[in-house]
Each structure stands twice: as structure tokens, then as C-alpha cells.
Amino acid sequence: MITGDLKATYAADERVLNNGYKQAFVLAMAALCALMPFIANDYIILVASQMGIMLIAVVGVNVVIGYTGLLSLGHAAFMAIGAYSVPILHRLMDNIGLPDGIMPFIAIPGAIAISAIVGIIVGLPSLRVKGLYLAVATLSANFIIIFLIELEALAPWTGGLVGLNTPDPNILGWVFDTQREMFALIAALAFVTILAIQNLFRTRVGRAFIAIRERDYSAEILGISLFRYKLMSFAISAACCRLAGALFAYFYARILPEQFELALSLQLVAALIVGGMGRTMGPVFGVMIIVMVPEVLKFTFGMVAGGAAEVAQLRAPVQEIVFGLLIIFFLMFEPLGINQLVDRGIRALNRWPFARG
Amino acid sequence: MLEVRDVHLSFGGIKALQGVSFAAKPGEITGVIGPNGAGKTSLFNAISGFYQPDRGQVFFGGNDISHLSPDRRAEMGIARTFQNIALFRGMTVLDNIKLGGHTRLRTGLWSALSYFGPARREELELRREIEEKVIDFLEIDHIRKYPITILPYGLQKRVELGRALAMQPKVLLLDEPVAGMNREETADMARFILDVQEQFGITVLLVEHDMHMVMDICSHIVVLNFGQQIASGTPAEVSGDPGVIEAYLGAAA
Numbered sequence: 001m002i003t004g005d006l007k008a009t010y011a012a013d014e015r016v017l018n019n020g021y022k023q024a025f026v027l028a029m030a031a032l033c034a035l036m037p038f039i040a041n042d043y044i045i046l047v048a049s050q051m052g053i054m055l056i057a058v059v060g061v062n063v064v065i066g067y068t069g070l071l072s073l074g075h076a077a078f079m080a081i082g083a084y085s086v087p088i089l090h091r092l093m094d095n096i097g098l099p100d101g102i103m104p105f106i107a108i109p110g111a112i113a114i115s116a117i118v119g120i121i122v123g124l125p126s127l128r129v130k131g132l133y134l135a136v137a138t139l140s141a142n143f144i145i146i147f148l149i150e151l152e153a154l155a156p157w158t159g160g161l162v163g164l165n166t167p168d169p170n171i172l173g174w175v176f177d178t179q180r181e182m183f184a185l186i187a188a189l190a191f192v193t194i195l196a197i198q199n200l201f202r203t204r205v206g207r208a209f210i211a212i213r214e215r216d217y218s219a220e221i222l223g224i225s226l227f228r229y230k231l232m233s234f235a236i237s238a239a240c241c242r243l244a245g246a247l248f249a250y251f252y253a254r255i256l257p258e259q260f261e262l263a264l265s266l267q268l269v270a271a272l273i274v275g276g277m278g279r280t281m282g283p284v285f286g287v288m289i290i291v292m293v294p295e296v297l298k299f300t301f302g303m304v305a306g307g308a309a310e311v312a313q314l315r316a317p318v319q320e321i322v323f324g325l326l327i328i329f330f331l332m333f334e335p336l337g338i339n340q341l342v343d344r345g346i347r348a349l350n351r352w353p354f355a356r357g
Numbered sequence: 358m359l360e361v362r363d364v365h366l367s368f369g370g371i372k373a374l375q376g377v378s379f380a381a382k383p384g385e386i387t388g389v390i391g392p393n394g395a396g397k398t399s400l401f402n403a404i405s406g407f408y409q410p411d412r413g414q415v416f417f418g419g420n421d422i423s424h425l426s427p428d429r430r431a432e433m434g435i436a437r438t439f440q441n442i443a444l445f446r447g448m449t450v451l452d453n454i455k456l457g458g459h460t461r462l463r464t465g466l467w468s469a470l471s472y473f474g475p476a477r478r479e480e481l482e483l484r485r486e487i488e489e490k491v492i493d494f495l496e497i498d499h500i501r502k503y504p505i506t507i508l509p510y511g512l513q514k515r516v517e518l519g520r521a522l523a524m525q526p527k528v529l530l531l532d533e534p535v536a537g538m539n540r541e542e543t544a545d546m547a548r549f550i551l552d553v554q555e556q557f558g559i560t561v562l563l564v565e566h567d568m569h570m571v572m573d574i575c576s577h578i579v580v581l582n583f584g585q586q587i588a589s590g591t592p593a594e595v596s597g598d599p600g601v602i603e604a605y606l607g608a609a610a
């Protein structure tokens with residue numbers, strides 16, 4: 001073990017990007033995101049935007065599952081609330097005659113609050129039950145939200161089964177009506193989200209979450225209220241998912257209830273498992289893989305079969321199988337995910353060529 | 358400071374505590390002894406709020422705290438360690454000890470999300486304080502970045518004491534702090550406990566089997582046997598008590 005990382009001040013010792021590789025990676029990602037709207041083709045912009053939206057959601061899922069240790073399978077519901085509240089709030093604001101240019105400033109935070117509150121309600125079972133029971137309880141929240149969205153009585157607002165058209169965000173007069181512009185917005189918000197959540201874990205608030213995951217009665221004995229912090233964790237993760245959902249609504253022209261079903265919740269959890277639970281970069285690595293898999297499959301199926309319909313039909317099931325295999329592989333062989341592999345790689349590089357192991 | 362009054366606690370048919378009453382002397386070390394299964398750990402659990410007594414009350418600073426949750430009691434200044442070490446095993450020594458500072462910090466969700474500013478100031482201040490008052494004090498500088506899992510048992514016990522000290526508690530409950538330690542580790546731990554009481558003026562409640570240590574450092578001793586309080590007094594009084602000799606010292610000899 002290397003322990004010779006003596007620092008001159010406590011401030012230096014508490015830094016997050018504490019080695020050159022991490023600094024370089026973050027700088028490279030920032031530069032890449034800044035340049036992409038100018039150089040990338042439409043396809044790459046589309047895929048990268050999907051990654052950004054999903055990343056924000058998985059960062060939220062990481063707070064509750066990865067850091068607080070509460071297994072929740074209902075996060076697609078929070079994305080649904082985020083997505084649906086955009087057109088609905090826009091319509092309400094239209095009715096009272098607010099100018100378009102300030103609507104996103106109300107729609108985004110306004111509904112983050114709504115989702116945070118729903119998050120707290122969905123989080124209530126976590127005060128009583130753990131593990132699988134909690135997973136089932138949160139799962140049912142997912143079903144309830146989809147049920148409400150599809151409900152005939154609410155269809156005038158939610159569009160029911162056929163979904164809703166969504167507006168383009170108009171930010172102070174600048175309408176983000178191209179995917180390129182949306183990508184820039186998504187990327188910026190993804191960076192802000194990761195940074196804010198990372199900050200959380202440099203303070204007592206984030207430490208309290210981890211303490212609850214590690215040993216809840218020890219957390220209590222140190223004065224950490226399980227009630228307060230478990231619900232706070234749910235609220236934060238719901239808020240992230242809601243932001244992702246809002247961006248989803250702004251990005252696509254139309255939203256449908258089926259986009260927010262269990263499959264999406266599972267995809268979010270899969271990305272977290274593959275990337276690495278309870279680590280800042282886990283969601284980043286995980287989302288890259290989970291969004292890439294369908295694209296790679298699309299590409300290979302296209303190469304192998306050309307346009308043959310009977311082969312193309314196999315793509316969806318093959319995709320599910322690949323997701324399943326990835327989850328099983330990581331749970332069995334690398335439960336801490338790609339993040340752990342990367343850490344190990346960095347440690348090996350640091351040591352090279354002086355020692356092995 | 359800390360007082361239990363006529364506390365009764367049972368698990369199904371087992372009467373773990375049957376009318377325990379005593380007051381811990383402020384700023385001194387009070388020992389709680391008794392054979393295995395006497396109810397010592399149960400008493401600690403009743404004081405820290407994990408178990409709700411069937412009867413009787415717990416008072417802290419003159420207030421009845423019997424109905425408060427463990428985290429509220431901790432916030433008021435009651436810290437403890439566990440018989441079977443309850444550290445956060447996935448974390449480093451430093452992070453474990455920082456968690457001890459939780460109730461003294463004020464950072465809320467919003468300033469935590471932005472970090473730079475008040476949250477950062479508070480965190481760096483906590484770090485400095487922990488380094489000076491806990492890590493230096495317990496002589497664990499060399500292991501501050503180590504994960505708990507690789508530490509030997511004796512050091513883990515010391516880190517758990519450190520985590521409790523980081524709370525800057527008024528009362529400290531120590532459940533068998535030297536169990537399983539060798540002679541040298543035991544001597545070290547006894548010295549730390551005495552220092553805690555002398556330097557910080559913390560009221561200590563100590564459960565321990567090591568009679569030499571208990572007799573050495575406690576000013577007052579409470580003896581439990583099968584949930585009953587069979588004696589209480591100075592070390593000299595207690596060790597001369599025939600009932601105690603029969604129930605405990607006699608049995609041990």
C-alpha cells in the first residue's frame with residue numbers, strides 16, 4: 001500500500017482531484033463537451049445528449065442506492081414526473097400569460113421541488129423496511145405514477161396513452177430548438193449536477209448518507225437522524241431524476257408513458273452497477289456503456305444483416321440479454337464496477353516501474 | 358449529569374434489567390461490572406436509546422430523556438463505543454472520526470451542494486480540530502488514511518474511542534474497551550481513558566471485565582448480577598462486599 005501522500009496543508013489533503021490523471025480526465029471531458037457542438041456530427045450529438053440526460057439521472061440514483069445503501073427501483077417515476085411537469089407547467093404558465101423566455105426558470109426548479117416532495121413520499125417506506133422489501137415498495141411507486149399518467153380522467157393534462165408534445169426551452173429569448181443547442185445545455189447541467197453531488201460528499205451531509213449505508217445504528221449513535229437523512233437522500237435523488245426528465249422532455253418533441261416504465265428504472269440501476277456504486281465517476285463510466293450497447297448492437301446488426309427484418313427483430317431481446325450479462329458479470333467479478341478497474345489501473349501506473357502488485 | 362432511575366427491561370421471558378438506579382458522578386469514571394449476561398450492555402442500550410425500558414427513566418442534565426431517539430440523545434452529548442466495535446468498515450480512520458463531529462457541524466443541504474464558502478470553512482476547521490484533539494491525542498497519526506478493515510483489533514478499539522471523542526461529548530459510555538487486548542494495549546487504553554477524564558473533564562461510564570483496570574481507574578462502581586443491582590460504591594467498598602464476592606469475584610476466582 002502506498003501511504004506516502006503527505007500534503008502540506010489540510011486543505012491540500014482534502015482535495016478531490018488529488019492526482020494528475022483525475023485532473024486530466026475532467027479537463028479533457030470538459031474540453032470535449034465544449035467542442036462537440038461545433039465539430040461532432042448529428043448522430044454523435046444525439047448519442048451524447050442521451051448520455052448526458054441519463055447521466056444526470058444515474059447520479060441521482062447513485063445518491064440513494066450507491067451512497068445511502070437504499071435499494072430503490074422506482075426512479076423512472078421521478079423522471080416521468082420531471083418530463084410531464086414540463087409541458088404541464090408550460091401550459092399553466094401560458095394560461096396566466098408569462099413570457100416564454102422565463103418559463104424554463106420556473107418549470108425546472110418548480111418541478112424539481114415537486115419531484116423532491118414525491119421523492120420524500122416514495123422514500124417513506126425506507127424508514128421501516130430495507131433491502132428487497134424497499135425495492136418492491138419503490139417499484140410500486142413506479143407503477144402508480146405510470147398508472148396515473150395513463151389514467152383516462154387525467155388525459156386532458158397528461159395526454160394519456162398517446163403522450164404529449166413538449167415545448168422547446170426558451171431561455172431569455174434564446175430558443176433551444178436544435179439538438180446541438182440542447183446538447184450544450186444538457187452537458188452544462190450534467191457538469192453542475194456531478195459537481196454539486198460531489199460537493200455533498202465532502203461535507204457532513206454526504207458522510208451521514210454513507211454512514212447509514214455502512215451501519216445504521218452507528219450513524220444514530222453519532223447523532224445522525226435516520227428519518228431526516230434517508231428522506232433527504234430520496235429527495236436529492238428524485239430531484240436529479242426530475243432534472244433529467246425535464247431535459248428529456250425539452251430534448252424530444254414528444255413524451256410517452258411507456259418511456260418511463262420499469263425498463264428505464266432497471267437501465268438506471270444497471271448503469272450504476274456497471275459503472276460503480278457509491279463513487280463519483282461510477283455513473284459516468286456506467287452511462288457510457290449502457291448508452292453505447294444499443295448503438296453498437298444497431299451498428300453490428302446493420303453490418304451483419306443489412307436490412308433483413310427477421311434479424312432486426314432480434315435486436316431488442318439481444319440488447320436485454322447483454323444488459324443482463326453485464327449486470328451479472330459486474331456483480332460477480334467487480335461489484336465496485338468500472339470505477340474500481342480504473343482506480344486499480346491508476347494505482348498500477350503510479351507505481352510503475354518500481355514495484356508490482 | 359447522567360442518572361438512571363429504577364430501570365426495568367425484559368426480552369420476552371428474560372429479565373435483562375430489574376430496577377437499576379444510580380447516578381454517574383460528573384467528571385469521574387464510574388465502572389459497571391458483572392458476569393456475562395448480567396445486563397451491562399442492555400443498560401447501555403437503554404441509556405443510549407436503542408431499547409425502551411419497560412419501567413423507569415433515564416435522566417441527562419436533569420431532563421428525562423427516556424423517550425428521545427438515539428440520535429437526539431447523541432446530539433445532547435451522550436457518546437458511546439460498542440462491545441463488538443461498530444466502526445464504519447468501508448471508510449478510513451479519518452472519515453470515521455469526522456463522522457463523530459456530525460452533530461457539532463451546521464452545514465445544511467444547500468451550503469453542502471455548493472461546498473465552497475461556509476461548508477468548506479467548517480470542514481477544514483473540523484479537520485484541524487480532529488487532528489489536534491483526537492488524532493494526536495490518541496497517537497493514531499500514522500493510520501489516519503487507512504481503511505478500518507486492515508487495522509488490528511486494538512487499534513480499531515482506539516479509533517472507535519476517537520470517533521466518540523470527536524463528538525466532544527459530556528458523557529462517554531465505553532462497553533468493554535479493552536476486551537481481547539493484550540497487556541500493553543490494555544495499559545495504553547487505560548491511560549487514554551484516564552486522560553479523557555482528566556484533560557477533557559468528560560463523565561465516563563465504563564463496562565469492563567478487567568478487574569485490575571476497573572479498580573484502578575474508577576472512582577465509583579456499580580455491580581450487576583442477573584439484571585439486579587447488587588452493590589454500588591467505591592472500589593474498596595465494592596470489593597469488600599460479601600454479595601459481590603460471592604456473585605462475581607468469587608465466581609471468577
Ligand SMILES: Nc1ncnc2c1ncn2[C@@H]1O[C@H](COP(=O)(O)OP(=O)(O)O)[C@@H](O)[C@H]1O
Binds near residue numbers: 373394
Ligand atoms: N436484543 C436482545 N434480545 C433478547 N435477549 C437479549 C437481547 N439483548 C440482551 N439480551 C439478554 O439480556 C441479558 C443481558 O445481556 P447483556 O446486556 O448483553 O449482558 P452483558 O453485557 O452484561 O454481558 C442476557 O440474558 C441476554 O441474552
Ligand SMILES: [Mg+2]
Binds near residue numbers: 397398399440
Ligand atoms: Mg455486554
